[in-house]
Amino acid sequence: MPGCSGDMRNGITRRSLLTALAAGAGGLLLPDAVVAARPVSRALRRDPFTLGIASGDPTGTGVVLWTRLAPDPTAPDGLGGMPAHDVEVGWQLAADERFSKVVASGTAVARRETAHSVHVEVDGLEPGREYFYRFRAGGHISPAGRTRTAPAGVSPLTFAMASCAHWEHGYYTAYRRIAELEPDLVVHLGDYIYEYRPLGYRAPGGAVREHVGGKCRTLADYRIRHAQYKTDPDLQAAHLAAPWLVAFDDHEVENNWAGPESSLGTPDFLARRARAFRAYYEHMPLRRSRQRGTSIRIHRRVHWGELASFHLLDTRRFRDDQACGDGERAGCHDRLDPGRTILGADQRRWLLDGLARSRARWNFIAQQVLMAQRDAMTGPGTRFNMDGWDGYAAERARLLHRIKEVGVANPVVLTGDAHMHHAAELRPDFADPDSPRVAVELVTSSVSSDGDGYHDDARVAALLRENPHIAYLDERRGFVVCRVTAEEMTVDFRTLGYVSRRGAPARTTARFTVRSGHPQLIA
Known part of the structure; x- marks a missing residue:
């Protein structure tokens, strides 16, 4: 399926070249009548579209279009070098990449108080259609992006999963490889940015580039950090290629935060969290x-026709503080406390009610931290990560029991955070080999966090022996591609040999099939 997935300098498809040519052709982008009748904004001396454009949360009749005007992305005040007034932004959505068949257009106001960001909610579109969109402001025209609406019935779906993209640890080649695939959707599971000061979190191989500014605390700090990340051409290409579903994890605010609790004892944490949000x-x-x-409110449902429902969760804002500290711990009995929650009562009811009512063939529970039990200690004894569902074991067991009891159709958990590919089968009681399989979990490795990564056959074999419900592990960087039909889902775990320099090819290092009605990974 062709699509727009890059700009002219970094183009990767025929559409990319056509988009770049159109962007350079000024008057071709918005009809003269539109420009004359609706002046878009005052002239801006520099290109304001340095952060790219994006789309997300598609429905059968609509989609969200996004951009932020920032001619100087990392300006110290966090306002992107924009003038101190609101700016009118024109937008178009067309049925073809040349914009000869414009189906919707209008203007939006990029307000200074929201850092001149724009969120356009387009509706009235046809289901299951590919569309192209772009913006115009201050005499400048954005690149063109490709998006699509959800289908009306049961149509095949291809989506990519990504997570954890530390700017300093490596280049974003994984995003470029996702763009080249031109999926229907991209699901981003958190750690889109990292909040650390420059060189505050060192990868094993060292930094390949450096954060601008200091540790994120103020609103300006967070705006600058987001803007810096958004300037990456590979990330921009992935946004141009498809609509995204996004959900934050911890580093969009602070490492390992939990509900109202700072992991670092930040005295004004709730105010800091509000600025990050x-x-x-x-x-x-x-x-x-x-x-x-x-x-x-990041937890929500997005439906892909009758084929799939995505139940996106927030496993940060409503959770209890981690038991026994934030990291891996041995002998922590507090993690088994039946009153501990990672979802919060309201979100848990929302999730279970939505799963029980769902009529979709596949139900994807998109969330942030590892749900499968993972004992990190080889040999006698156990060691679990308190930041994941192992720190909230009783709630996990109740959730999986309920999913089994209700008979949820094809539940699949989609996860990020771990910086390591996992494929696992989920059971209410991981210690009981007779405990029923309830769902499968797919965990994507990081885009760049922790640098190049590695694959240690002996370490992986030892971990798999300790955790027989886990079928695959890989500590290299990468992403996951899922191809879904009514009958089955095929899962490709894609890995990169390096991220310390640009241009690594992606290859499939594991492939699994999950058949409808059977929560089992078939290699």
Whole structure:
């Protein structure tokens, strides 16, 4: 399926070249009548579209279009070098890449108070259609992006999963390889940015580039960090290629935060968290309804026709503080406390109600931290990561029991955070080999976090012996591609040999099939 997945300098498909040619042709982009009738903005001396454009949260009749104007992306005040007034932005959505068949257009106001970001919620479109979109402001024209609406019935779906893209640890080649595949959707499972000061979190191989500014605390800090990440051409290409579903994890705010609790004892943490949430919304293709005052509601459902429902979770904002500390711990009995929650009561009810009511053939539970039990200690004894579902074991067991009891159709958990590919089968009781398989879990490795990575056959074999419900592990960087039909899902774990320099090829290092009605990984 052809699509727009890059700009002219970094183009990777025929569409990329056509998009770049159109972007350089000024008057071809918006009809003269539109320009004359609706002046878009005052002239801007420099290109304001340095952060690219994006789309997200598609429905059968609509999609969200996003951009942020920032001619100087990392300006110290966090306002991107924009003038101190609101700016009118024109937008177009067309049925073809040349924009000869414009089906919707209009203007939006990029307000200074929201860092001149724009969220356009387009509706009235046809289901199951590919569309192209672009923006115009201050006499400048953005690249063109490809998006699509959800189908009306049961149509095949291809989506990519990504997570954990530390700017300093490596280049974003994984995003470029996702763009080349031109999937229907991209599901991003958190750690889109990292909040650390420059060189504050060192990868084993050292830094390949450096954060601008200091540790993120103020609204300006978070805006600058998002803007810096958004300037990456490979990330921009992935946004141009497909609509995204996004959900944050911890580093969009602070490492290992939990509900109202700072992992570092930050005295004004709730105010800091509110600033981080605001900057996150300003930089993501999210609907306005996601904003809730000084907070954000990231858990939501997105339906892909009758084939799939994505139940996106928030495993940070409503959780109890981690038991026994944040990392891997041995002998932590507090993690088994039946009152501990990672979802919170309201979100848990929302999830279970939605799963019980779902009529989709596949139900994807998109969330942030490893759900499968993983004993990291080889040999006698156990050691579990308190930041994942192992730190909330009783709630996990209740959730999986309920999914089994209700008979949820084809539940599949999609996970990030771990910086390591996993393929696992989920059971209510991992210690009991007779405990029923309830769902499969697919965990994507990081885009760049922790540098090049490695694959240690002996270490992997030892971990798999300790965790027989886990079928595959790989500590190299990469992403996951899922191809879904009514009958089955095929999963490709894609890995990169390096991220310390650009251009690594991606190859499939494991492939699994999951057949409808059978929560089992078939190699």
